[in-house]
Amino acid sequence: MIWVKVDFHSGEPVYQQIAQSMKGDIISGKLSRDELIPSIRELARDLKINPNTVARAYRELENEGYIYSRPGVGYFIKDSDKKTMEEKALEILAKEMAVIVNIARNYQVSRQKFTELVMQSINRAYGGDE
Structure with missing residues (x-):
């Protein structure tokens, strides 16, 4: 559905x-x-x-x-293998990330602070360090 x-x-x-x-x-x-x-x-x-x-x-x-x-x-x-779907997902994510990175830069967030924020978000979503 x-x-x-x-x-x-x-x-x-x-x-x-x-x-x-x-x-x-x-x-x-x-x-x-x-x-x-x-x-x-x-x-x-x-x-x-x-x-x-x-x-x-x-x-x-x-x-x-x-x-x-x-x-x-x-x-x-359409039939698509897992690798193709992952590539498509990464393509979409790259576009979205570019928008987020530009917002951070426009707000004058430092690279270090932005990286920390991204890592915190990743850890919340995926559960800790990998």
Whole structure:
């Protein structure tokens, strides 16, 4: 079951929110290989949005290799190995980290203090030193 939450006030285009949500579910393993996802019309109805918006998200997902379509049947999660999913996760994380690092730099947080903060966050999330 796909749970896509859309925030119409976020400033991020709805199609991108849908695509990002599904990418996260695919990368994390919540959606598995060859799993059927909702049709464009079904998801549009559930989210109360224009079907063209969902179609755009699905095109993006298909172009990036996350899903594939079978005409007359629907859209499915594409088979990707664990290494590929990890690479995609790292690519997304790198973009997010660049934003965080720029915020820290703009706030004039020292490199040392920022590194300490990152390590504290990692230790809270992963449970101690590795």
